[in-house]
Amino acid sequence: MEEPERPDLKPVSSGPPTVSSDVSQDPNKSGNAEPHPKPQIPLWSTAADEELLYAKKEIANAPLVFGEPDLYAPLFRNVSVFKRSYELMERLLKVFIYHDGAKPIFHSPELKGIYASEGWFMKLMEADRNFVVRDPNRAHLFYLPYSARQLEHNLYVPGSNTLDPLSIFVKNYIDMISAKFPHWNRTKGADHFFVACHDWGPYTTKLHDELRKNTIKALCNADVSEGVFIRGRDVSLPETYLKSARRPVRDIGGKPAAERSILAFFAGQMHGRVRPVLLKHWGGKDADMRIYTRIPRQITRRMNYAKHMKSSKYCICPMGYEVNSPRIVEAIYYECVPVIIADNFVLPFDDALDWTAFSVVVAEKDVPRLKEILLAIPESRYVTMRSNVKKVQRHFLWHAKPVKYDIFHMILHSVWFSRVNQVHQVEQH
Template identity: 35%
Template sequence: MAVFLEKPMVKRNSKIAWPHLVGSYVNDEKKLFHDRDAFLDNYKEMNRSLKIYVYPHGRDDPFANVLLPVDFEPEGNYASESYFKKVLTKSHFITKDPSEANLFFLPFSIARLRHDPRVGIDGIQDFIRDYIFNISHQYSYWNRTGGADHFYVACHSIGRSAMDKAVEVKLNAIQVVCSSSYYLSSYVAHKDASLPQIWPRQGDPTNLARERTKLAFFAGSMNSPVREKLLQVWRNDAEISVHFGHLKTSYAEELLASKFCLHVKGFEVNTARIGDALYYGCVPLIIANHYDLPFQDILNWQSFSVVVATLDIPLLKKILKGISIEDYLVLQRNVLKAREHFQWHLSPVDHDAFYMVMYELWLRRSSLRFSA
């Protein structure tokens, strides 16, 4: 389901107007889940029956650093990839019996390959090609489905080109990735899933309930035409605060003081800003066309965010000021509810980021079973 669609303008009394401006950006139902009861029922079944087989590798493997979970607590902008693998391998979803597996996990780490001097950015494609060749000759599982019941996880944007020499992975396997843009030929909507890019943080901010005096906030690098347009239109505005380069005030303080926090496409669509906004109780304002939002099969993003097309940048203030106080309060209440789904824990907690990714995999598992 694509959520970023260019919004048509219509003429009204010979003037250009946006039809039902507020209703277009605030969901009338105001519910966090598309169908909470269905989710909870299926979640229980997933927790009970989903089984995943991880291709085995020992600590004596020459690329153990790439194939095994990290032995430290993940951190940084691309921590989601490492968190998922670290938690998965210790979870009750793992089976040592491939005959009972619903899905097969390809445990290579794109982020670790990127920093391995034996591989590096230029060697990732060859590594993945050779890895698929090896497991398809050593085991029978890949060949039964052409990889359709296999998946891998990657958060760094380099992952979007990592499969160029392993086309069967790109076309058949489930790709759980942060770079979930429809403009990327490597991402296949409905087959693949969006991984939330989350900067790990401990505990909660102490002042989430504070009064928010700023309308909107963005800080980031000037690395895309979309951000250039944002700066061009709003750089001198008193209510929409746009910063490029070094931020003089605390990033956390700016997020806590703002009603809406902007997520704007840079080199890639994926950034940790949505997770940042949710963590600090700020309603995400998402400006990017045609990409899958994390957990959008489960969560109703219109209930806790404002999603606009890039063409809407000159209309941002009109859109935001068209949202009533009542509707804003509903959005923020749902932000506070949604926060739990965008947090990683080394010991997973029901409905946290790990379990939500597992549920997305459950929705995409093959309904066909094959005999060994």
């Protein structure tokens, strides 16, 4: 498949559908500013709070790691901090999953396509025996198991250009949870989280202030300019395009660095603000820059979309309607260095991974200079980045039965790490 598109998402305007509330008055929305998370003081303390405070101190004093065989240090911002945090997560973390809510919106994972991240996380979280507990009094985190994709599929009225039905549904669900259980009210939702890869995930929170401001939102649409995603609290969720539910990872890998004859490659539809500019400057104008809306038939007979990625040094990953793109992880799967073009995008697992080690980030304004930027990268630097792409791949792979440090555990770790940091702030408040 050449272009993992969103065929059911064709906004009437250039942006997402609207909600009736006046989001322009949102005090958090001020250009590219990133509002600092405000701590929520719990109404009462629990043993879980004390364990989180203990974990925070342990992480702050993490012993230095040298020559760790199971983790490749150059991929991480601080491998010692990550290792200690991950160990404590494995030992301490307990998650309570609400059983309320009927299918298909709740407990119905979608395991194929571009929204597979939210579906696979739901499937694996609900089947987990290591972290999930039945007693909510033991929980450090509370998972809200609804699907943003299913919200869109079941509640959005095509052509209406409004997300009101989705936002109202989510608001009513949170109101029900907070009225039925004491856990939401104890922290005003600060120890709750949800996982949404659908582009509209952030916008469905706007009618519930505590959900929008306090919860940990694991979102593919991790755009700090819109006043919903909050760096330091929320989690950037990798968008993974999966073709098969039975075999979530297949056909990965690519040619070694020396055999990649194409400098840069992109093929896809021209929606959003970046892709038309990319096509204007590079489409059909330079043999080194293989930029297409659709790969010509005479070329696909010899080299299809996947083979292009496997034969390219750099895979261009421009934003579409929103900042996120499944091509980033797709490039990692095919061992092609991702070139990310999306201003204001917080990259997945940004709390742990050092993306400069295995990717290139290009400002949207620099698209006309794209070839110049890529050619300025020394060959030795490219070879190192390409090697690092192969090494980081394990952290983006789904498995029917999760394995250590895979994408399921990385997502959960990012949520855990965020919650630990927020408890630290509460302690100092």
